[in-house]
Amino acid sequence: xxxIKNMILKNEIVSGYKLPSERVLSKKLRVHRNTVIKAYxxxxxxxxxxxxxxxxxxxxxxxxxxxxxxxxxxCRHFEPFEYIVKEEFLHMNALFSRLFYTSIEKKLISFAxxxxxxxxxxxxxxxxxxxxxxxxxxxxxxxxxxxQGLLALRKEISFYLEDxxxxxxxSEITICSETYQALDYLIKLVVSHGxxxxxxxxxxxxxxxxLTILGAKVITIxxxxxxxxxxxxxxxxxxxxxxxILTIPTFHNPSMTVMSLPRRRKLxxxxxxxxxxxxxxxxxxxxxxxxxxxxxxxxxxxLGTVIFMDSFIFKLAPGLKIxxxxxxxxxxxxxxxxxxxxQIFINTLSQHIVSAYLAKGYxxxxxxxxxxxxxxxxDLTVSCLEKYCGAxxxxxxxxxxxxxxxxxxxxxxxxxLLLNAENLGISFAPGHLFYPYGNEGDEFIRISxxxxxxxxxxxxxxxxxxxxxxTIDQKLL
Numbered sequence: 058x059x060x061i062k063n064m065i066l067k068n069e070i071v072s073g074y075k076l077p078s079e080r081v082l083s084k085k086l087r088v089h090r091n092t093v094i095k096a097y098x099x100x101x102x103x104x105x106x107x108x109x110x111x112x113x114x115x116x117x118x119x120x121x122x123x124x125x126x127x128x129x130x131x132c133r134h135f136e137p138f139e140y141i142v143k144e145e146f147l148h149m150n151a152l153f154s155r156l157f158y159t160s161i162e163k164k165l166i167s168f169a170x171x172x173x174x175x176x177x178x179x180x181x182x183x184x185x186x187x188x189x190x191x192x193x194x195x196x197x198x199x200x201x202x203x204x205q206g207l208l209a210l211r212k213e214i215s216f217y218l219e220d221x222x223x224x225x226x227x228s229e230i231t232i233c234s235e236t237y238q239a240l241d242y243l244i245k246l247v248v249s250h251g252x253x254x255x256x257x258x259x260x261x262x263x264x265x266x267x268l269t270i271l272g273a274k275v276i277t278i279x280x281x282x283x284x285x286x287x288x289x290x291x292x293x294x295x296x297x298x299x300x301x302i303l304t305i306p307t308f309h310n311p312s313m314t315v316m317s318l319p320r321r322r323k324l325x326x327x328x329x330x331x332x333x334x335x336x337x338x339x340x341x342x343x344x345x346x347x348x349x350x351x352x353x354x355x356x357x358x359x360l361g362t363v364i365f366m367d368s369f370i371f372k373l374a375p376g377l378k379i380x381x382x383x384x385x386x387x388x389x390x391x392x393x394x395x396x397x398x399x400q401i402f403i404n405t406l407s408q409h410i411v412s413a414y415l416a417k418g419y420x421x422x423x424x425x426x427x428x429x430x431x432x433x434x435x436d437l438t439v440s441c442l443e444k445y446c447g448a449x450x451x452x453x454x455x456x457x458x459x460x461x462x463x464x465x466x467x468x469x470x471x472x473x474l475l476l477n478a479e480n481l482g483i484s485f486a487p488g489h490l491f492y493p494y495g496n497e498g499d500e501f502i503r504i505s506x507x508x509x510x511x512x513x514x515x516x517x518x519x520x521x522x523x524x525x526x527x528t529i530d531q532k533l534l
Contacts, residue, residue, distance in 0.1 A: 206232025222356035259491030284316030459507030
């Protein structure tokens with residue numbers, strides 16, 4: 058009690074300062090909690106501190122600012138930032154966020170989020186690489202790296218992209234932690250508040266939230282079985298004068314569609330004709346289970362209007378958090394400057410690990426192995442959907458990726474369906490989440506199977522069938 062009082066008298070802790078809780082301070086000082094309670098009560102009695110319920114805790118209320126702290130509305134609530142936080146941050150899709158964390162916490166058999174399977178992480182190879190890096194005693198792995206990214210990693214990515222028909226040098230590649238971070242930096246470079254961006258719909262809710270939070274006006278364009286309906290695009294471009302067109306042409310998330318070659322050509326033609334750049338996200342194109350690979354828009358681009366983004370998060374290991382952007386030298390330089398301002402540089406150790414993994418030639422074989430792994434998951438999921446839900450759902454069998462985009466045959470309340478599913482121990486992603494303007498989506502659900510075991514897939518889809526039946530019965534009642 059005397060120690061705290063002396064700190065207050067010496068202004069080492071001043072009015073408004075929140076003291077540690079009774080439990081925390083007793084643990085820190087290794088004394089019984091009752092000792093701390095008694096000391097705090099004595100300080101309260103002598104008017105050095107106040108016990109508060111809202112906000113909860115013990116606060117210093119002694120000195121020239123004490124009356125002000127006691128009277129001022131913001132200070133009494135103690136969280137002035139809550140009054141100035143931008144409203145758009147508070148409106149991010151709460152349901153999608155909840156479904157994501159439910160998937161991580163494994164409380165349910167979750168088909169709600171497209172996550173990689175732990176079994177696909179190349180742990181043995183990564184462990185060996187980390188061991189080699191540490192034994193080399195090279196301090197570079199613990200230090201700073203170039204804001205544009207480790208040169209050795211950019212060289213390896215350049216070699217890898219050559220096989221995809223994308224010819225970019227190291228000066229045209231920027232390393233980042235994920236594709237959404239890449240988008241964040243790109244938008245900050247080129248988009249002013251209210252500028253338009255054209256994106257495909259359905260669209261992932263967190264992607265839509267990112268674009269709107271950064272001040273962009275999002276204009277959506279519909280999809281069909283051949284991907285973006287490019288015939289609708291020219292009128293949108295003329296009307297809204299977009300800063301760029303954002304597309305996931307191969308295994309689009311959530312629909313898993315693949316943009317046809319004629320549409321890719323027409324999209325590029327419109328981009329060149331109206332001088333509107335294209336941002337191409339390449340999430341799952343390496344996970345193809347049949348058919349021929351479709352050329353990326355970047356590989357078909359002759360005028361340099363396409364910016365290409367890809368990530369190792371799903372196809373290697375999410376904890377490494379390495380992605381990259383292939384653009385022009387000028388854009389790459391500006392992106393690295395933006396990254397430098399925001400966080401100086403990307404995790405150096407992760408960059409060395411991914412660089413070594415690519416240099417040792419592991420990645421190509423790894424993609425073949427995980428494609429076989431996820432193909433098995435897809436085939437099992439499709440088989441179970443046909444077996445248990447064939448009377449309730451229709452779907453196209455995706456040629457790649459890690460989800461199935463399903464259409465409900467009968468109209469039903471998706472909120473009720475999700476509630477019934479969660480009561481049975483499973484979850485999924487309702488289709489309306491992917492239609493931000495609320496005009497469509499009630500007839501769709503997304504089933505993401507990537508992280509689920511075989512037994513979870515079988516049991517989960519059987520339970521989904523029961524949830525649909527319960528929802529139909531409720532509607533009839």
